[in-house]
Amino acid sequence: MRGNANMNRLVSRSMVGLALGFSAVSGYAQVTFDRLVNSAKEPQNWMTYSGNYAGHRFSALTQINTQNGATLVAKWVYQTGAPGDGSNGRFENTPLVVDGIMYGTGQDGRVFALDARTGRPIWHYERQSPRDIRPCCGRVNRGLAILGDKVFFGTLDAHVMALDAKTGHVVWDVTAADYAKGYSFTVAPLAVKNLIIISPAGGEYGIRGFVDAYDADTGQRKWRFNTVPETGQPGHETWEGESWKIGGAPGWVTGAYDPATNQLFWTTGNPSPSNRGQGRAGDNLFSDCLLALDADTGKLNWYFQFTKHDTHDWDATEVPVIIDTGGKHLIVQANRNGFFYIVDRTTGKLLSATPFGTVNWSHSKDAEGRPAADKDTEPTPEGRRMCPGAAGATNWFSPSFDPQTGLFYVNANETCDIFSTAPQKYEPGNAYYGSAYFPADDSPGMGAVRALDPLTGQKKWEFQHLSSSWSGLLSTAGGIMFSGDAQGNFILLDARSGRALWHFQTGGEIHSGPMTFAVDGKQYIAVSAGSAMYAFGLP
Amino acid sequence: MRYSGWMPLVWSTILILSALPPALYAQDRNPYAGDPQAAEAGKSHFRINCALCHGLGARGGARGPDLTRAQKRHGNSDAEMFRTIHDGVAGTDMPPAIGSIGVEMKDQEIWQVITYLRSVQVKAPPPTGNPEHGKALFYGAGGCSKCHMLEGKGGRLGPDLTGIAGSRSIESLVESVREPSKQIVPGYQTVTVVTADGKDAKGCLMNEDRFSAQVMDTSEKILLLDKDKLRSFQKSPVSLMPPYTASALSDKDLEDILGYLLAVSAK
Numbered sequence: 103m104r105g106n107a108n109m110n111r112l113v114s115r116s117m118v119g120l121a122l123g124f125s126a127v128s129g130y131a132q133v134t135f136d137r138l139v140n141s142a143k144e145p146q147n148w149m150t151y152s153g154n155y156a157g158h159r160f161s162a163l164t165q166i167n168t169q170n171g172a173t174l175v176a177k178w179v180y181q182t183g184a185p186g187d188g189s190n191g192r193f194e195n196t197p198l199v200v201d202g203i204m205y206g207t208g209q210d211g212r213v214f215a216l217d218a219r220t221g222r223p224i225w226h227y228e229r230q231s232p233r234d235i236r237p238c239c240g241r242v243n244r245g246l247a248i249l250g251d252k253v254f255f256g257t258l259d260a261h262v263m264a265l266d267a268k269t270g271h272v273v274w275d276v277t278a279a280d281y282a283k284g285y286s287f288t289v290a291p292l293a294v295k296n297l298i299i300i301s302p303a304g305g306e307y308g309i310r311g312f313v314d315a316y317d318a319d320t321g322q323r324k325w326r327f328n329t330v331p332e333t334g335q336p337g338h339e340t341w342e343g344e345s346w347k348i349g350g351a352p353g354w355v356t357g358a359y360d361p362a363t364n365q366l367f368w369t370t371g372n373p374s375p376s377n378r379g380q381g382r383a384g385d386n387l388f389s390d391c392l393l394a395l396d397a398d399t400g401k402l403n404w405y406f407q408f409t410k411h412d413t414h415d416w417d418a419t420e421v422p423v424i425i426d427t428g429g430k431h432l433i434v435q436a437n438r439n440g441f442f443y444i445v446d447r448t449t450g451k452l453l454s455a456t457p458f459g460t461v462n463w464s465h466s467k468d469a470e471g472r473p474a475a476d477k478d479t480e481p482t483p484e485g486r487r488m489c490p491g492a493a494g495a496t497n498w499f500s501p502s503f504d505p506q507t508g509l510f511y512v513n514a515n516e517t518c519d520i521f522s523t524a525p526q527k528y529e530p531g532n533a534y535y536g537s538a539y540f541p542a543d544d545s546p547g548m549g550a551v552r553a554l555d556p557l558t559g560q561k562k563w564e565f566q567h568l569s570s571s572w573s574g575l576l577s578t579a580g581g582i583m584f585s586g587d588a589q590g591n592f593i594l595l596d597a598r599s600g601r602a603l604w605h606f607q608t609g610g611e612i613h614s615g616p617m618t619f620a621v622d623g624k625q626y627i628a629v630s631a632g633s634a635m636y637a638f639g640l641p
Numbered sequence: 642m643r644y645s646g647w648m649p650l651v652w653s654t655i656l657i658l659s660a661l662p663p664a665l666y667a668q669d670r671n672p673y674a675g676d677p678q679a680a681e682a683g684k685s686h687f688r689i690n691c692a693l694c695h696g697l698g699a700r701g702g703a704r705g706p707d708l709t710r711a712q713k714r715h716g717n718s719d720a721e722m723f724r725t726i727h728d729g730v731a732g733t734d735m736p737p738a739i740g741s742i743g744v745e746m747k748d749q750e751i752w753q754v755i756t757y758l759r760s761v762q763v764k765a766p767p768p769t770g771n772p773e774h775g776k777a778l779f780y781g782a783g784g785c786s787k788c789h790m791l792e793g794k795g796g797r798l799g800p801d802l803t804g805i806a807g808s809r810s811i812e813s814l815v816e817s818v819r820e821p822s823k824q825i826v827p828g829y830q831t832v833t834v835v836t837a838d839g840k841d842a843k844g845c846l847m848n849e850d851r852f853s854a855q856v857m858d859t860s861e862k863i864l865l866l867d868k869d870k871l872r873s874f875q876k877s878p879v880s881l882m883p884p885y886t887a888s889a890l891s892d893k894d895l896e897d898i899l900g901y902l903l904a905v906s907a908k
Contacts, residue, residue, distance in 0.1 A: 522688060
């Protein structure tokens with residue numbers, strides 16, 4: 103009878119809960135690794151940066167679809183409190199939602215938990231950064247990882263932190279690197295098993311990059327993979343002299359994970375200095391690479407380098423996307439250098455590379471089929487026009503893969519820059535570019551959502567933006583997808599045709615990846631814009 | 642002599658401060674003055690941080706003034722130039738150098754940039770235009786004020802020219818008069834629309850996004866347009882401003898108008 107009595111009490115509590123409207127959030131459970139692996143079973147939640155380990159940024163939710171998408175309305179708005187003009191960096195966060203609670207990061211060390219139904223804050227944490235931090239591209243942060251009862255993030259002064267998910271209290275705080283030398287964290291970490299995977303930014307400061315794994319319970323570092331090999335390690339021979347010590351290759355965008363093989367796929371950024379090859383002759387491994395690492399040990403299984411000896415700032419820090427189809431195990435990436443790469447996930451061998459944007463740097467392929475750089479592409483004193491420009495044909499903002507349409511979506515930007523030499527002496531902590539670059543007078547300066555066949559790289563449709571867009575993309579089983587633009591529009595497209603079905607003016611440039619979740623049986627779409635988080639739903 | 646007991650401390654403090662390295666006086670004196678290596682380093686910092694607006698050789702462009710001129714609008718001394726670069730200039734496009742996007746320099750790098758600018762400085766001949774005659778032309782026969790505002794007086798169809806001579810090179814201003822279509826300031830692109838009911842309108846594109854446009858027509862009326870409701874929406878690379886060739890406006894008259902614009906900018 104005790105059981106019955108307990109059951110009665112449970113029923114009674116549930117009834118009260120329903121009456122008070124908190125039934126949806128009363129069932130908060132720990133976020134286990136098993137839940138992260140099987141995230142498709144709970145589409146109401148969004149538990150990793152890209153929605154799943156494969157990097158798809160796709161949701162199986164269907165309540166909002168092609169039939170009713172045009173009726174979407176704003177449900178709530180949350181202001182982070184950071185300047186909305188981007189002067190402290192853009193609001194680049196993709197939030198997580200677990201069991202009715204939204205967790206996100208804002209600019210300048212802000213972390214928050216919200217009631218995902220209303221946007222009302224539950225807790226807020228703000229970390230004071232040292233006055234002399236110098237993150238290259240704004241005081242930004244792209245999000246959190248969640249595991250157990252903690253959320254994890256990296257700071258602008260190169261700390262890794264764990265906060266209690268229910269209160270926002272600091273659980274642990276470890277220093278990963280010296281911020282005074284240009285190291286910072288902007289990436290959303292990835293939780294794998296009991297490890298928190300994270301990698302720094304700082305390719306414009308002559309850092310030496312790494313990928314780290316921390317014990318989620320204690321903050322103890324379990325392994326580090328140095329993305330620039332030291333003396334005696336494979337790949338070291340691709341650096342001239344001592345240049346490897348300040349070789350860059352940061353990993354500032356969240357990677358993917360394949361539970362079947364326990365492989366972590368992480369990408370790396372430009373070699374340092376970012377725009378000058380003199381002094382670092384060689385391929386400069388493992389800059390601009392896709393790395394396949396053993397998730398338990400950080401051991402390198404294979405690598406694929408997209409751009410050898412990069413002098414145009416073409417970081418490979420775009421989300422790699424895992425696709426399994428027809429017995430093929432692929433990993434694909436729309437790379438900043440303008441090519442869409444299809445790589446065999448088992449061997450690391452390139453299967454194809456096809457331009458998806460304007461490219462003038464490569465007119466041939468090497469023996470492996472990789473686009474090879476033309477002879478004269480380096481910056482010159484007078485300036486050399488190269489396409490894409492330094493910001494790339496795409497950048498860190500997330501693509502999306504829709505398994506229903508079978509299409510890969512990417513925001514592609516058409517830009518060309520003039521690259522002019524500007525040699526700099528390395529000084530620890532100082533900017534270290536080595537050249538100047540500005541938009542060419544004839545730079546198209548436009549952007550478009552492009553739908554690609556991920557098995558061939560061929561374009562199926564495009565939706566043109568007025569200018570370059572730095573918005574990530576989201577697709578759903580409702581047959582729809584979302585993009586944002588630089589003019590502040592949040593836009594719903596038919597995922598099969600690219601036809602615009604709805605848009606909303608947010609009042610702030612969209613520099614983030616949209617996501618979706620459901621609470622109390624209602625689906626929401628969320629996106630960061632300006633300095634505010636918006637949630638949309640059906641009327 | 643009430644304070645006589647403090648005097649030794651005061652003097653010793655002054656002596657200690659006098660012995661400290663020049664970095665402490667960063668706001669007043671360039672520690673790299675005349676150093677060719679610093680000038681070379683400053684050239685690189687200038688290219689990376691400043692050249693987008695001021696041109697690769699510091700000779701100015703469509704967005705920033707010619708910095709090879711000895712006369713700088715916001716002060717010629719090293720200390721004034723340091724403050725201009727370090728803090729930016731309120732009310733202009735000149736940002737502070739302490740931001741983290743685009744322009745970012747430490748004090749030492751700013752001094753190197755100043756050293757570089759001193760190395761490329763030229764004594765430009767003083768402007769020879771007659772500002773009084775230029776003013777008469779601007780508001781009279783030249784027709785400039787029909788579309789351009791200056792100190793709150795004039796038209797709205799073209800850019801306000803009140804501070805223009807201080808923020809752009811003379812060469813780019815001449816180009817804008819002689820060949821106005823070569824580079825059109827954002828917000829002033831020519832656009833022609835046909836509305837759903839067949840009405841034509843022409844004007845300047847004040848703003849637009851993927852779905853809407855805001856246009857000032859030639860009578861200075863602001864049109865609020867939904868692109869999907871228009872019969873046509875055509876942007877043109879040809880400026881609404883007619884090209885003022887030498888036969889329409891002599892070199893001397895143009896010089897006088899520029900003299901007037903320089904005089905207004907210097908206020």
